[in-house]
Amino acid sequence: MTAPRKITLTINGTVRSAEAEPRMLLADFIRETLGLTGTHVGCEHGVCGACTIIVNGEAQRSCLAFAVQADGATITTIEGLAASDRMHPLQKLFHECHALQCGFCTPGMLAAALDLVGSHDRLTTEEIRTGMSAVICRCTGYDGIMRAVTAYADQLGKLAPAKG
Amino acid sequence: MREITGYVGKPLLRREDRRLLHGEGQFVGDIVLPKMVHCAFVRSQVPHARIKGVDFAAARRAPGFVTALSGRDIRNVVTPIAGMQVSIPKGWRDRFHYHIDVPAQQILADDKVNYVGEAYAVVVAEDRYKAEDAAELVEPDFEVLEPVVDVDRALKPGSPVLHAEVGSNVISVMSTKKGDGAAALARAKHRIKRRYYHHRYAAMPMECRAVVADYDIRTDSLTVWSSTQVVHWIRKEIGSILGMPEERVRVIAPDVGGGFGGKGHVYPEDVLVPYLARTLRRPIKYVEDRFEHLVNSAHARDNFHDLEIGFDDDGKIVCIVDDFVIDSGAYSPVGATCAANSIAHLLGPYDIQNYEAKGTLVATNKTSNAPYRGAGRPEAAFAMERAIDIAANSIGLDPILMRLRNMVPPERLPFSVGLPYRDGVPITYDSGDYPQALRRAVEELGGLENFRRRQAEGLAAGRYLGIGVGCYVEGTGVGPFEGASVRLDPSGKIMVAVGANNHGQGHETVFAQVAADVWNVPIDQVVVTTADTAAVPMGYGTIASRSTVTAGSAVVHASAKVKDKVLAIAANMLETPTADLEFRDGAVGVKGVPDLKVTLKEIWWASRPGWDHKRPPDMEAGLEANHYYEPPTVTWSYATNAAIVELDPDTGRVTVEKFVAVHDAGILVNPLLADGQVRGGLVQGIGAALYEEIAYDENGQILMGTLADYLLPTADDTPPITVIHQEIPSPSNPLGVKGLGEGGAIAPPCAITNAVSDALRPFKAEFNATPVRWEQVRKVFAEAGVSTPRGRG
Ligand code: FES
Ligand code: FES
Numbered sequence: 001m002t003a004p005r006k007i008t009l010t011i012n013g014t015v016r017s018a019e020a021e022p023r024m025l026l027a028d029f030i031r032e033t034l035g036l037t038g039t040h041v042g043c044e045h046g047v048c049g050a051c052t053i054i055v056n057g058e059a060q061r062s063c064l065a066f067a068v069q070a071d072g073a074t075i076t077t078i079e080g081l082a083a084s085d086r087m088h089p090l091q092k093l094f095h096e097c098h099a100l101q102c103g104f105c106t107p108g109m110l111a112a113a114l115d116l117v118g119s120h121d122r123l124t125t126e127e128i129r130t131g132m133s134a135v136i137c138r139c140t141g142y143d144g145i146m147r148a149v150t151a152y153a154d155q156l157g158k159l160a161p162a163k164g
Numbered sequence: 165m166r167e168i169t170g171y172v173g174k175p176l177l178r179r180e181d182r183r184l185l186h187g188e189g190q191f192v193g194d195i196v197l198p199k200m201v202h203c204a205f206v207r208s209q210v211p212h213a214r215i216k217g218v219d220f221a222a223a224r225r226a227p228g229f230v231t232a233l234s235g236r237d238i239r240n241v242v243t244p245i246a247g248m249q250v251s252i253p254k255g256w257r258d259r260f261h262y263h264i265d266v267p268a269q270q271i272l273a274d275d276k277v278n279y280v281g282e283a284y285a286v287v288v289a290e291d292r293y294k295a296e297d298a299a300e301l302v303e304p305d306f307e308v309l310e311p312v313v314d315v316d317r318a319l320k321p322g323s324p325v326l327h328a329e330v331g332s333n334v335i336s337v338m339s340t341k342k343g344d345g346a347a348a349l350a351r352a353k354h355r356i357k358r359r360y361y362h363h364r365y366a367a368m369p370m371e372c373r374a375v376v377a378d379y380d381i382r383t384d385s386l387t388v389w390s391s392t393q394v395v396h397w398i399r400k401e402i403g404s405i406l407g408m409p410e411e412r413v414r415v416i417a418p419d420v421g422g423g424f425g426g427k428g429h430v431y432p433e434d435v436l437v438p439y440l441a442r443t444l445r446r447p448i449k450y451v452e453d454r455f456e457h458l459v460n461s462a463h464a465r466d467n468f469h470d471l472e473i474g475f476d477d478d479g480k481i482v483c484i485v486d487d488f489v490i491d492s493g494a495y496s497p498v499g500a501t502c503a504a505n506s507i508a509h510l511l512g513p514y515d516i517q518n519y520e521a522k523g524t525l526v527a528t529n530k531t532s533n534a535p536y537r538g539a540g541r542p543e544a545a546f547a548m549e550r551a552i553d554i555a556a557n558s559i560g561l562d563p564i565l566m567r568l569r570n571m572v573p574p575e576r577l578p579f580s581v582g583l584p585y586r587d588g589v590p591i592t593y594d595s596g597d598y599p600q601a602l603r604r605a606v607e608e609l610g611g612l613e614n615f616r617r618r619q620a621e622g623l624a625a626g627r628y629l630g631i632g633v634g635c636y637v638e639g640t641g642v643g644p645f646e647g648a649s650v651r652l653d654p655s656g657k658i659m660v661a662v663g664a665n666n667h668g669q670g671h672e673t674v675f676a677q678v679a680a681d682v683w684n685v686p687i688d689q690v691v692v693t694t695a696d697t698a699a700v701p702m703g704y705g706t707i708a709s710r711s712t713v714t715a716g717s718a719v720v721h722a723s724a725k726v727k728d729k730v731l732a733i734a735a736n737m738l739e740t741p742t743a744d745l746e747f748r749d750g751a752v753g754v755k756g757v758p759d760l761k762v763t764l765k766e767i768w769w770a771s772r773p774g775w776d777h778k779r780p781p782d783m784e785a786g787l788e789a790n791h792y793y794e795p796p797t798v799t800w801s802y803a804t805n806a807a808i809v810e811l812d813p814d815t816g817r818v819t820v821e822k823f824v825a826v827h828d829a830g831i832l833v834n835p836l837l838a839d840g841q842v843r844g845g846l847v848q849g850i851g852a853a854l855y856e857e858i859a860y861d862e863n864g865q866i867l868m869g870t871l872a873d874y875l876l877p878t879a880d881d882t883p884p885i886t887v888i889h890q891e892i893p894s895p896s897n898p899l900g901v902k903g904l905g906e907g908g909a910i911a912p913p914c915a916i917t918n919a920v921s922d923a924l925r926p927f928k929a930e931f932n933a934t935p936v937r938w939e940q941v942r943k944v945f946a947e948a949g950v951s952t953p954r955g956r957g
Contacts, residue, residue: 023293037194038187040421042370043454047871050370078187091185095177098840101668103184104191104370104421133878136871138370138422139668140840141847141908142879 007071011036012080020067027051029067030077038078039107042136049135052108053077059115059134078107081114090114090152097148101139108135113149122160123153171677171687172899175836178673180419180666189419192374192391197447200376201230203440204295205433205450206285206302207460208277211313211529211864212324213306215275218285222301228294231444232287232302235274242439244268245401248499249429251644255588256504262338267327267527269495271405271432277306278326278494279531280866281459283432288440288448311529311864315468315491318526326494326527335492336500336525340507342582345520348483352474356555360547361933362913364466364491365856367536368876369667371421372452373461375433377441385412386438393423393665394705398434399697405435406442410697413438417695420667424848425536425906426461427667428705429497455869463858464536466491467506469547473555474518479566481555483518486510486547490523493530500525502533504586505540505639511581512548513598513637513802514570519583529864537845537909542852545636549914550932553632553921563918564602564612567635571598578895587643589797595892596802601826602635605806608824608886615808623926626950628811629821630923634911635805639798640829640903641713641896648718649700650679650726651788654772656750656765658683658690658723663703664715665695668844669905670837671715677833678716678899682723684747685764701790712833712901713894714793720898722791729787730764733771736780737762799894801902803827805846805911807883809919813950816942818854818920820883823912828890829904835889838904842887845908851877852909853916857935 004019011034018033025044030036030053042050044063051062054076081088087095090113100106109132116131117123123131128149129142137145153159183189206218218234247266273284285302289295312318312326318333325333349355376389386408390398395415403410420427433450441448452461469488475481490503503523510521556566572579574597581591606612615631622629647663660679664671672692680687693699704714727747734752735742738760746755753761762770770778773785808821825846832838855875859867868874893900917931920941924931929944 021293028292031194032196035196036187037191038189040191040371041193042372042421043871045454045870045872048370048454048876078185082186084182084186084188087182087185094185095181098178098836100181100184101670101840101844102369102371102420102422103180103189103668106184107187110185129879133880136370136876136878138368138424138848138876139844141843141845141885142882143843143885144840146879 005068007067009070009072010074012076022066022068024067025063026065026067026070027062030062036077036079040104042104049108049112050105052111052135054111054115059111078110081110089155093148093151097144097151099140099144099148105135105137109137109145113152117149117153117156117158120158123158124160124162125150126162128153170681172681172833173831174834176673176677176834178670178837179676180670180672184419191371191419191421192376192389193451195376195389197378200447200449201288201290201444202292202295203286203288203437203448203450204292204299205283205456206287206299207456208280208282208284210277210306210308211280211311212309213277214309215273215277215284215304216307217305219303219305222303223287223298226294226298226301228290229298230288230290232285233272234285235270235272238272239274242271242436243405244270245430245432245435249397249497250499250501253588256584256586259584260338260340264336264500265330266335266496266499267330269432271436279529280864281456281531282494286436288444313528313860313862313864315489315526315528318528326529333527334524335496335527336503338500338503338507339522340583341520343518345483345485345518348518349472349474349485352482353476354555354559355472355474356551356558357470357472358551358554358932360469360471360550362465362467362543362546363934364463364858365852366463366858367424367426368874369422369424369426372454372457373427373431374451375437376447376449377438378447379442379445381445383412386442388413388415388438389418390415390434391420391427392417392434393428393667394430395665395695395697396663396703397705398430401430401435402438406439414698417665420665423667425534425539429534454871458868458874459531459866462497462534463493463531464533465543466533467543469543471547471551473551475555477559479556479559479561479569481514481516481570484510484516486521488523490525490533491528491530492525493528493532495532496525497532498534501586502535502540506544508583508585508591508639509541509637510544510548512545513572513635515572530860537848537906539906541636541638542910542913545634545910546914546934549634549918553918554930557925562612564606564633567602567633568599573599585639585798587797593637593800594896595894596800596828597890597892598635598802601802601804601828601890602633604888605633605804605824605826608888609806609808609822628813628923630809630919630921631806632915632918632922633804633806634914634918636910637800637802638907638910640801641795642798643795645704645792645794646714646718647700647703647790647792648715648722649788649790650719650722652726652730652764652768654768656689656763656768658685660690660719661693661696661699662715662719663700663705665705669841670834674712674833674837675715675719678719679723682720685750689750702792713799713897713903714795716833716899716901717897718791718793721793722789725789725791726787729783730767732780732783733767733778734762737770737778796896799830799896799902801829801904801907803907803911805915807915807919809916809923811920811923811941813945816938816940816945818936818938818941820850820916823850823883823885825908826888826890827907828892829907830894830902831891831900832889833899833901838889839887841904842908843885845906846885846912847877847882849909849912850916852934853913854935855881
């Protein structure tokens with residue numbers, strides 16, 4: 001075990017510093033060291049996507065990175081989307097479309113959807129379906145999630161007609 | 165029977181959502197307590213071995229080490245959980261031949277390990293990383309034994325026996341009959357026997373299991389947070405095994421990331437972690453990782469049905485004889501439940517006079533098998549629905565028409581089946597219209613004739629399309645009971661607590677809808693607590709599609725008791741007879757006189773103990789009541805699932821073009837959430853049919869250790885799905901509801917295998933085992949010498 005290193009990053013608009021052993025996963029650093037437990041860990045090996053967060057503007061699985069790799073990064077987690085008494089438009093759509101049941105996949109779903117819609121100018125529903133396959137949901141059967149993300153793309157004027 | 169209107173029946177958005185959408189949910193893994201330590205389990209890497217010793221010497225020197233225990237260390241201190249965690253009523257025992265001898269699992273294996281993943285030691289350290297480091301240093305001394313890796317081997321003379329105390333690998337046998345199956349078979353014009361195999365897979369919630377425990381020395385009490393579906397069961401086991409009054413054990417399931425049955429019984433960790441908290445006098449946390457979940461949390465299904473169907477020239481089924489074996493794995497914590505369910509559900513929506521069924525549970529050196537969404541029903545439906553397709557095809561009758569000829573028609577409901585349910589009560593299908601569900605499902609796919617035309621045209625052009633259906637009935641809302649506690653708070657709010665646990669179903673919303681209507685208050689005036697043993701004295705839990713029926717009814721009855729007192733106090737305050745009063749908008753008022761009313765808050769104040777209250781003379785203070793609803797028996801949901809598939813001759817790929825479910829769960833308290841429950845179940849069933857599988861090699865080694873090996877369906881794997889709800893009310897409970905948690909997962913495996921077999925009818929291929937693998941489909945085409953039609957890409 002090597003000595004802990006000091007890590008400084010900007011998370012949800014706040015600069016935070018803390019020590020972490022080099023082997024500490026970014027997901028554990030966020031959840032345990034920084035106390036932001038909205039990010040979930042469903043597999044620890046990069047498959048389920050529940051741990052997805054936004055690092056320097058891009059969706060990333062926080063169980064596949066070490067905390068030390070995020071030194072200096074700017075990160076958004078589910079806690080950073082909107083203040084507790086407000087709702088980000090995507091959160092609102094997830095609520096309205098019944099896009100969550102147990103809510104365990106939800107942090108990853110929100111991050112994946114923000115990245116997917118944010119990084120495209122146009123998206124068909126099929127592209128949304130494929131893009132959202134980055135995160136596994138065991139509860140909903142994806143129907144509400146698809147409706148929510150499609151409506152979000154539409155709100156931003158990015159929904160393309162399905163390819164014939 | 166239905167007296168409630170207002171919120172019930174409306175697609176209300178969920179009150180649970182806000183916290184979960186902000187990352188403010190509280191899952192067990194999120195809980196942090198001062199001075200908390202962490203544990204890691206040491207699990208067997210071999211399927212079968214005698215434990216000669218466990219060496220902690222190196223582990224003890226690891227940084228942050230706190231303590232370690234082996235099975236032998238706790239052998240007489242932390243005794244096993246009962247081998248079978250559910251009880252069987254006399255009414256069932258009287259009608260069944262049975263022998264149940266389910267072995268108990270040690271909290272930590274002390275003499276033998278019986279599957280890869282079984283824990284034989286636990287290590288506690290200052291943090292999770294350190295606990296895992298130390299656990300890796302634990303040295304077992306094992307004498308490896310020959311493993312029992314399949315049921316055929318397990319039943320052969322001379323096979324190693326897992327549980328010496330049972331004496332053989334048969335841990336349960338049960339059978340029952342109606343009419344005379346053997347005689348009817350002998351007389352039947354046609355008879356077809358096959359082996360139908362429903363494979364091994366698992367609930368696989370996205371949150372693994374987790375337990376946090378905190379011991380309070382002052383009150384000698386334990387608070388335990390567990391990611392479970394059954395807080396009251398856990399409290400009972402902790403109380404009895406650790407020798408504490410149940411009153412001093414509080415078990416809470418906070419936000420739970422899915423269960424589906426996999427968290428529906430008490431696991432050894434649920435008892436051991438609290439024991440460690442009490443011993444160490446420090447809070448302690450255990451969070452299972454995905455590998456542990458795959459190898460140690462319960463698996464499901466793994467049934468072989470040798471089923472013979474007898475039928476006449478018209479396709480009328482005259483008898484069913486089924487002899488099935490369940491590969492139970494090493495233990496069977498919910499005992500014979502799945503076998504009993506399979507026997508009770510096998511006849512499905514059909515009127516069949518002669519029936520014999522026998523189920524045998526066999527122990528093998530694999531992870532324990534326990535109920536998962538459907539719990540015995542998907543297996544039974546799979547065998548039955550495949551048998552009908554094969555039978556129909558053998559006499560040139562369309563399988564869908566054969567079903568219509570055998571279904572119980574709606575005018576014969578309530579229909580007495582002639583078998584007892586698991587609760588001991590004779591089965592009576594209470595309400596519904598089975599043929600209508602089947603017809604609607606097929607119509608939704610474009611109609612049978614249309615499809616057969618498309619199929620023939622496709623075939624001529626080298627395209628392989630198939631249609632398949634799966635029909636089932638499901639006993640829901642099973643007893644023994646569910647508890648609810650209803651109390652009027654000084655604020656005027658209605659405080660409702662239910663024994664049913666919430667892990668995604670939206671109970672906080674659903675039971676608020678029920679209570680708001682019963683009390684005629686705005687829904688915000690209802691506060692709902694779930695899954696906390698301190699909030700309701702006795703409860704059962706969220707398993708077996710039962711919460712809306714049982715907990716919903718308990719809320720209605722508990723409320724009625726409190727409402728009677730509230731009304732009497734209001735009558736006293738308003739000096740008006742109760743007959744002239746009504747509950748309206750959070751108050752009790754005089755009928756027809758809008759201004760004359762007292763609010764619930766004022767009524768609480770008038771009810772309080774002490775001087776100057778306004779209770780009628782002789783009325784005791786306190787506006788609270790518990791009710792334990794004991795359902796007379798189950799109520800019967802049912803559905804038809806139907807699918808159209810297309811097969812790719814080159815790759816064997818199975819594409820589900822369209823999937824339809826016509827489902828009846830009676831009155832839907834919240835149609836939005838009900839729809840979500842059914843859809844979630846359907847996609848799990850589709851996963852079971854096509855993707856998910858837990859396999860073992862010939863040495864008993866499990867082959868699935870990550871979610872990259874255990875394939876869960878993603879959005880891309882999910883076909884277009886239509887869900888139609890036939891809301892035919894149940895006459896059996898005050899809300900007119902039937903259960904719906906499990907239904908979705910029951911029939912996709914039969915609908916899809918039937919559709920695949922239908923597409924392959926030109927080659928007489930039968931798919932009588934799940935999952936359908938592409939390579940098997942491709943093999944059928946290859947053997948038939950089918951080449952790719954030109955011009956397709
Ligand atoms: S926890 Fe990171 S992908 Fe599953
Ligand atoms: S809502 Fe439970 S895993 Fe997606």
